[in-house]
Amino acid sequence: xxxxxxxxxxxxxxxxxxxxxxxxxxxxxxxxxxxxxxxxxxxxxxxxxxxxxxxxxxxxxxxxxxxxxxxxxxxxxxxxxxxxxxxxxxxxxxxxxxxxxxxxxxxxxxxxxxxxxxxxxxxxxxxxxxxxxxxxxxxxxxxxxxxxxxxxxxxxxxxxxxxxxxxxxxxxxxxxxxxxxxxxxxxxxxxxxxxxxxxxxxxxxxxxxxxxxxxxxxxxxxxxxxxxxxxxxxxxxxxxxxxxxxxxxxxxxxxxxxxxxxxxxxxxxxxxxxxxxxxxxxxxxxxxxxxxxxxxxxxxxxxxxxxxxxxxxxxxxxxxxxxxxxxxxxxxxxxxxxxxxxxxxxxxxxxxxxxxxxxxxxxxxxxxxxxx
Numbered sequence: 001x002x003x004x005x006x007x008x009x010x011x012x013x014x015x016x017x018x019x020x021x022x023x024x025x026x027x028x029x030x031x032x033x034x035x036x037x038x039x040x041x042x043x044x045x046x047x048x049x050x051x052x053x054x055x056x057x058x059x060x061x062x063x064x065x066x067x068x069x070x071x072x073x074x075x076x077x078x079x080x081x082x083x084x085x086x087x088x089x090x091x092x093x094x095x096x097x098x099x100x101x102x103x104x105x106x107x108x109x110x111x112x113x114x115x116x117x118x119x120x121x122x123x124x125x126x127x128x129x130x131x132x133x134x135x136x137x138x139x140x141x142x143x144x145x146x147x148x149x150x151x152x153x154x155x156x157x158x159x160x161x162x163x164x165x166x167x168x169x170x171x172x173x174x175x176x177x178x179x180x181x182x183x184x185x186x187x188x189x190x191x192x193x194x195x196x197x198x199x200x201x202x203x204x205x206x207x208x209x210x211x212x213x214x215x216x217x218x219x220x221x222x223x224x225x226x227x228x229x230x231x232x233x234x235x236x237x238x239x240x241x242x243x244x245x246x247x248x249x250x251x252x253x254x255x256x257x258x259x260x261x262x263x264x265x266x267x268x269x270x271x272x273x274x275x276x277x278x279x280x281x282x283x284x285x286x287x288x289x290x291x292x293x294x295x296x297x298x299x300x301x302x303x304x305x306x307x308x309x310x311x312x313x314x315x316x317x318x319x320x321x322x323x324x325x326x327x328x329x330x331x332x333x334x335x336x337x338x339x340x341x342x343x344x345x346x347x348x349x350x351x352x353x354x355x356x357x358x359x360x361x362x363x364x365x366x367x368x369x370x371x372x
Contacts, residue, residue: 130158130182131175135168142329142341143288148175152329153231158182162232181229187220198229233331260292260372261338263322263358264345272368278323278359279369285326285354288341292320292358292369297334297342306357307349310342316362318372323357324349 133144145152156162158174158181176182181198191211195202209217209224218224266283270276295314299321302308306323310330313319326346336342345354360369 130177133173133175135171135173140288140341141173144173144175145329146286146288146327146341146344150176150179151231153233154179154181157231177225178227180225180227181231183224183226183229185218185220185222185224189218189220191218194224194226198226198231200226200228200230204228260320260360260369261290263289263292263320263356266345266355269353269355272366272370277366278321278357280355280357282353282355283345285345285347287345287354289322289325289343289345289356290339291336291342292360293318293338295320295336297330297332297336300328300330300332302348305350307351308343308346312336312342318367319361320369321357321359321361323359324351324355 131148135144141152141155145155148155154176155173158176159172174182183194183198185194191202191205195205205218205224205226206212208227211218262281264281264283264287266281266287268279269282270280272279291312293312293314295312297310298313298319299311300309303323306321308325308328309321309323310325310328311319311321322343324346325343325348327344328342329344330336330342343356345356347354358369360367360372
């Protein structure tokens, strides 16, 4: 009865000591985790309160809503980028431009095109086609130039004409796409030499004819367009020669033919009287103004009130002037024939509508043009 019994659970062994210390360490870790969670919650709550205090509750909601909206809007872009990354690049096919309004002068063959390039050319905005028109009764080189909004020199150069007196009804005229020179490239030409000939910058030729991208268009035999080119002046071989067989064309002579012809088939809006030195004839803007008789151009250019004007000296000391024009097609010293288009109806100077102020003088005395 007096024997002492030793209990195994009370015996200190290394195993039991390790278990005890592991349990104590686990309790400390759990306690620290709970304290950290409480601290994080406090920090989050404090930072939210701080931000809410700075921008207010509405501002915080706005920021959250904005973030969500940005995220939603970015999703399609992300999907597109992923799709592109996972698929092969698509082959691009140019759309053929089949309209006749070509981007540049291209009546001649283009020549060989590299197999690695697309033969399709996109038309430039604002470009007009090269046109071929037939001269009819009543047409003149000047009226055609006025109608197509280019100079007579541009049409003459494009048509290979150096003397306007050799043209006749039924002939063909080539109308360039704009003011400039239609030019066929030769074997010895370079962009710089052509630019020098027409007094333009080489970039003008390169840009309009797309030579930066298609240099093969500047090949011998190719037709190019030089915009704004300096063109040779148009020559009239003789005053007696017919210009374009238009109406009221008469043979020039030293003596006046007779009563003056009206410069334009317009409507008289004001007659000649003591307070008005000429006759006003209204007509649509741009209508050609014909010389009232044979003579020599004595003055052109801008004057006060009258705007752009042209004056012609006739036989017997008579001078006719045409005011408010939009353009003048002749130069001082040039001989003109009765009915030849010398200017166009305009609105320059002091005027209330498109018309020509037709004025006649002999010496310093104004005359009524309708009675001369």
